[in-house]
Amino acid sequence: KAGVTQTPRYLIKTRGQQVTLSCSPISGHRSVSWYQQTPGQGLQFLFEYFSETQRNKGNFPGRFSGRQFSNSRSEMNVSTLELGDSALYLCASSLGTGYGNTIYFGEGSWLTVV
Amino acid sequence: DQQVKQNSPSLSVQEGRISILNCDYTNSMFDYFLWYKKYPAEGPTFLISISSIKDKNEDGRFTVFLNKSAKHLSLHIVPSQPGDSAVYFCAASGRVEAGGTSYGKLTFGQGTILTVHP
Numbered sequence: 205k206a207g208v209t210q211t212p213r214y215l216i217k218t219r220g221q222q223v224t225l226s227c228s229p230i231s232g233h234r235s236v237s238w239y240q241q242t243p244g245q246g247l248q249f250l251f252e253y254f255s256e257t258q259r260n261k262g263n264f265p266g267r268f269s270g271r272q273f274s275n276s277r278s279e280m281n282v283s284t285l286e287l288g289d290s291a292l293y294l295c296a297s298s299l300g301t302g303y304g305n306t307i308y309f310g311e312g313s314w315l316t317v318v
Numbered sequence: 319d320q321q322v323k324q325n326s327p328s329l330s331v332q333e334g335r336i337s338i339l340n341c342d343y344t345n346s347m348f349d350y351f352l353w354y355k356k357y358p359a360e361g362p363t364f365l366i367s368i369s370s371i372k373d374k375n376e377d378g379r380f381t382v383f384l385n386k387s388a389k390h391l392s393l394h395i396v397p398s399q400p401g402d403s404a405v406y407f408c409a410a411s412g413r414v415e416a417g418g419t420s421y422g423k424l425t426f427g428q429g430t431i432l433t434v435h436p
Contacts, residue, residue, distance in 0.1 A: 237422050252422035260423040294361050301422045309361035
C-alpha cells in the first residue's frame with residue numbers, strides 16, 4: 205500500500221513569490237493535515253482537512269492556506285513568500301479524525317526561499 | 319507556551335542496552351499520545367501510541383509508559399540497536415479545542431536525538 209506522497213520534494217522560490225505543495229494521502233484515508241518543521245520552532249501544525257472541510261487550524265498567518273479535493277488529495281499554498289518560510293513542509297494522513305487516530309507522514313517538501 | 323516538552327535534546331546509549339526517552343505535557347485535555355522516529359530529510363515514522371485509558375503499551379522492542387497524574391510519558395527501547403539512531407518525537411492529541419471533534423491536530427515535543435553506539 206503506497207504511503208503519503210508529496211510533490212515536489214525540493215523547490216527554491218524567491219521572496220514575494222507564491223508556492224503550491226501537493227499531497228496524496230494513503231488510499232482510504234480521508235483526513236489530511238499539514239505541518240511545518242524548522243530548526244528553531246520544531247514541528248508545528250498548520251491545518252487539517254476532512255471531507256473537503258478545514259477542521260483545525262494552527263497559528264499561522266493568512267498567507268498559508270490549504271484545500272482538500274473530493275478524492276482526499278490536498279494542496280497547501282503560501283503566498284508572498286518570506287525568508288522565514290524556508291522549512292520542511294510535511295503532509296500527514298489518517299483514516300478519520302476520531303480518538304485513537306494514527307497519523308502517517310509523507311517524506312516532506314523542502315522549500316527554500318531566497 | 320510549549321505544551322509538550324522533551325527536556326533531553328540528546329541521549330547516547332550502548333548497543334544492547336535500554337534507551338529511555340522522556341516526554342512531559344501540560345494540557346490535561348491531551349488523551350492520546352504517539353511516538354515518532356525521524357531520520358534527516360525524511361518524514362516522521364510512526365512507532366507506537368498509547369491512549370489515556372492505559373498506562374503501558376508494548377510493540378516488540380518498544381514500550382511506552384504513561385503516568386497521567388504526573389503528565390509524563392516515556393518510550394523504552396530494549397535492546398537498543400545502532401539502526402535506532404534517529405530523532406524521536408513525542409506527540410499528543412486531544413479535544414483541546416472548545417467544542418472540537420477532531421483529533422487530527424498533533425502537538426509535538428522538540429525531539430530527542432538518540433545515538434546508539436556499537
